[in-house]
Amino acid sequence: MLTVNELSYSFTDTGVGKSVLDNISIHVQAGEFVSIIGESGSGKSTLFGLISGLLQPEQGEIILNGKLTHQRLGKVGYMPQKDLLLPWRTVLDNIILPIEITKGSLEEKKEGIRKWLIRFGLSDYEKFYPHELSGGMRQRTAFLRTLMTGKNLLLLDEPFGALDSFTKRSMHEWLLGIWEDLNKTVLFITHDLEEAILLSDRIYVLKRFEKSCIEVKIPLSRPRCSEFIYTQEFLKIRKSLERLLR
Amino acid sequence: MKDSCKTRIKSYGPFVLMTILIGCIWEWSVNKEIIPSFILPAPTSILQALIEHREVLFEVHLLATLKEVVIGFVLSVIVGIMLGICMHFSKALEKIIYPFLVISQTIPLIAISPIFIMWFGYSIWSKVAVTFLIAFFPIVISTYDGLKLRGTDYSNLLLTMGANRWDIFKKIQIPMGLPTFLSGLKMAIVYCVVGATIGEWLGASEGLGYFSRRMSGNMEADALFAAVFLLSLLGIILFLIISIIERQILKKRYY
Numbered sequence: 001m002l003t004v005n006e007l008s009y010s011f012t013d014t015g016v017g018k019s020v021l022d023n024i025s026i027h028v029q030a031g032e033f034v035s036i037i038g039e040s041g042s043g044k045s046t047l048f049g050l051i052s053g054l055l056q057p058e059q060g061e062i063i064l065n066g067k068l069t070h071q072r073l074g075k076v077g078y079m080p081q082k083d084l085l086l087p088w089r090t091v092l093d094n095i096i097l098p099i100e101i102t103k104g105s106l107e108e109k110k111e112g113i114r115k116w117l118i119r120f121g122l123s124d125y126e127k128f129y130p131h132e133l134s135g136g137m138r139q140r141t142a143f144l145r146t147l148m149t150g151k152n153l154l155l156l157d158e159p160f161g162a163l164d165s166f167t168k169r170s171m172h173e174w175l176l177g178i179w180e181d182l183n184k185t186v187l188f189i190t191h192d193l194e195e196a197i198l199l200s201d202r203i204y205v206l207k208r209f210e211k212s213c214i215e216v217k218i219p220l221s222r223p224r225c226s227e228f229i230y231t232q233e234f235l236k237i238r239k240s241l242e243r244l245l246r
Numbered sequence: 247m248k249d250s251c252k253t254r255i256k257s258y259g260p261f262v263l264m265t266i267l268i269g270c271i272w273e274w275s276v277n278k279e280i281i282p283s284f285i286l287p288a289p290t291s292i293l294q295a296l297i298e299h300r301e302v303l304f305e306v307h308l309l310a311t312l313k314e315v316v317i318g319f320v321l322s323v324i325v326g327i328m329l330g331i332c333m334h335f336s337k338a339l340e341k342i343i344y345p346f347l348v349i350s351q352t353i354p355l356i357a358i359s360p361i362f363i364m365w366f367g368y369s370i371w372s373k374v375a376v377t378f379l380i381a382f383f384p385i386v387i388s389t390y391d392g393l394k395l396r397g398t399d400y401s402n403l404l405l406t407m408g409a410n411r412w413d414i415f416k417k418i419q420i421p422m423g424l425p426t427f428l429s430g431l432k433m434a435i436v437y438c439v440v441g442a443t444i445g446e447w448l449g450a451s452e453g454l455g456y457f458s459r460r461m462s463g464n465m466e467a468d469a470l471f472a473a474v475f476l477l478s479l480l481g482i483i484l485f486l487i488i489s490i491i492e493r494q495i496l497k498k499r500y501y
Contacts, residue, residue, distance in 0.1 A: 052406045074408020084403050088421045097417070101407045149407055 001153055001185050002028040002051065007060035009046055020046045023060070024213050026204050028187055030152065033179070035188045035196040037245075038206030044189045045081065047206075048155045051187070052078045064153070074102070077149040081157045083142040085130040091141050092117075092126035098149040113148070119178055120144050136167040140174075147184070157189045172198055173226045180223060193245075194229055197237050205244055214244060287468040292475060295468035303457070308476055310453040314370060314442040315484070318377025319435060326382045326434075330389025340390075351383050355441070359448040373445030373453070380441035381434040388430020392423025428492040435488050439481040454480075 004026045010019040020043040028034045036044050049055040051062055053072030061068050064075055077098075085094050095113065099106060117123040120140045130138060139159055146154055160168045172195065190196050196203050197218055205214045218237060220228060228234050269289050275281050276288035283291065296303065329347075333340040359376055366372035393415075400418045409417075446455025458473035 054402055054405060073405050076406070078403070078406040080399065080403055082399060084399055086400065086418075086421070097404075098407045100417070101404060101409045101413055 001030045001032070001065065002026075002187070003061075003063040004047075004051070005061045005063070007047075007050065007057050007062065009043070009050060009055065009058055021050075024206070025060075026213065026215075028153070028185060030185050031183070032201050033186045033188065033199055035190055035200040035203045036206055037190055037193065037196050037203060037241075039191065039245075042206040044206060045157055048078065048157050048187075048189065052076055052155060075151065075153075077146040077151040077154040079142055079146040079154065079156045079159055081161065083130075083138045085138060085141055085145075087130055089129075090126065091122055091128050091130070091133070094130070094141060095126075095145050095148055097145060102150075104150075109148075116144055116147065119181075121174075134167075135163050136171060139163065139171065147182070153185045153187065155187050155189075158191070159188075160192075160195065161190070168192075168195070169226060175199065176224050176226065193238055193241055197234060197241070198224065198226065198228060203241070205241070207245075216241060216244070284465060284467050287471055291468045292471045295466075296472040296475070299469055299472060303454075303472065303476060306452055307454045307457045307473070308480065310370075310450075311439075311442050311446065311455065311477070312480065314373040314377055314445065314453065315435075315438045315480070317370070318374045318381055318441060319438045321374065322378050322382035322385055322434060322438075323431070325378075326385025326430075327389050329382075329386045330393065333386070333390050334393040347383060347386060350379065355380060355444055356448070359445060362445070363449045368449050368451060373442055373450060376445035376448075377438050377441035380444075381437045384430040384433040384437065385427075388427045388433075389423070392426030392430075393419050395419075395422045395426070397422050425496060428488070428495065432485060432488050432492070435484045436481050439477060439484065443477060 004024060007021055007024045008019070009021040012018075024043075024047065026034075026036075036047065038044055046055065050057050051064075051072070053070075053075065056070060062072065064072060086097070089097070092113075095117075096106060099109060114123070117126060120143070122137065122140060122144065125133065125137060130141070133141065139162075143156070143159060146156070160171050163171065176199070188196070188199065197220075200218050203216045203218060205216065206212075207214070216237075220233065220237075272286070273288050273290060276283055276286060287295075329343060333343055355376060358379070359372075362372040362375040366375060397418050400422075401414050404414050404418060442453065443455035443458075446453040447459050450456040454473045454477050458470050458477070461467075461470040461473060
């Protein structure tokens with residue numbers, strides 16, 4: 001699905017190059033849920049900018065769907081850190097934005113949209129404006145908009161980062177509940193260890209100073225539920241990951 | 247319902263009270279001949295003049311001025327938006343147009359009006375030209391500045407969806423620029439009344455500016471004040487109309 005080979009990138013806006021990513025390699029298979037964790041400043045969001053095509057790498061290659069290309073814009077579903085819902089559009093109008101951009105037919109997708117609105121618990125709110133929604137609903141709207149791009153690979157940049165812990169918990173429960181039906185591949189940025197372990201099949205740990213990228217497999221079985229965080233197995237994984245991050 | 251009535255009294259009450267108070271002091275001081283009535287006529291005599299001259303004032307002069315204002319406004323909106331968009335899309339055009347824009351605003355209107363009269367004579371177009379010259383500037387600037395609000399995050403998001411420049415212009419930049427543009431529109435409509443009046447002073451056969459100047463020559467202070475009152479009323483009403491349109495367009499927005 002996605003292969004990133006020996007990728008390097010640095011910001012040069014001040015004249016002096018400041019290296020953000022150095023020799024990073026990751027790969028994601030179709031249907032996988034892969035998380036990237038790391039402290040702030042380790043270049044997680046930059047990596048997403050590169051994969052989505054907003055930025056071009058200095059070195060290394062990004063192979064999407066088996067093809068190496070510079071034109072990656074419009075090829076993946078990208079959900080940014082801020083929800084970026086357009087304040088002058090209703091929930092429904094925000095969700096259909098990707099369909100408008102790709103000039104897709106709304107009529108054909110109407111049934112699908114209605115189905116997903118119900119699954120996302122937004123069907124009663126489709127006429128609401130973003131400022132009238134709670135944080136959790138805004139995130140779900142932004143997520144549904146990403147889903148509506150119809151792309152198989154979704155890049156989610158800390159989608160639950162701004163939520164309080166209760167809302168976050170219920171969002172995890174909800175996401176695990178629909179995961180099997182989503183039929184998507186997800187690359188997920190977070191700095192929440194618990195979230196990463198609970199949701200992912202594999203985790204990449206990005207370290208800021210060592211500029212290294214360590215892969216960790218999560219051997220928990222699916223389907224999962226949020227109760228998993230209390231199991232011995234979970235705690236063991238968490239302990240070893242924390243040791244890695246130190 | 248009761249609440250909205252209360253908030254209205256709260257927000258407009260002080261202004262209304264103050265106006266009544268000033269009106270009373272004004273009336274009283276003219277009646278007591280503290281101020282001579284040919285300098286400042288009493289509010290009641292202005293009202294009398296308004297009623298006395300109502301036919302010419304409303305049917306001839308107000309209508310003539312309104313016509314100049316509306317034509318000038320529509321023209322400046324059309325040209326202003328076009329220039330603003332051109333400047334937005336082309337750096338080269340921006341560099342050419344911007345200095346001319348500034349120059350057009352530094353030429354004293356009074357000085358340039360005789361030129362318009364030379365070109366257009368005493369027809370409506372000499373007045374429209376002055377109106378246009380004064381009103382198109384805020385529209386160009388507000389269009390251009392409104393479109394400059396890039397909303398980089400939003401634009402990037404649309405780019406990842408495969409949007410082209412036109413999509414971003416339509417779906418992000420126009421909605422984002424609307425509030426700035428509408429502010430420019432409100433300024434422009436008020437300037438239009440000013441422009442039409444100046445145009446009429448310098449050469450016209452009808453209109454409130456022409457009427458007020460003639461009354462000034464005749465030392466008919468009360469009729470002059472009646473015309474000035476009508477002009478400011480015209481400005482206020484036009485401003486309110488644009489404000490209502492603005493509120494309708496931006497109704498559901500909160501940032």
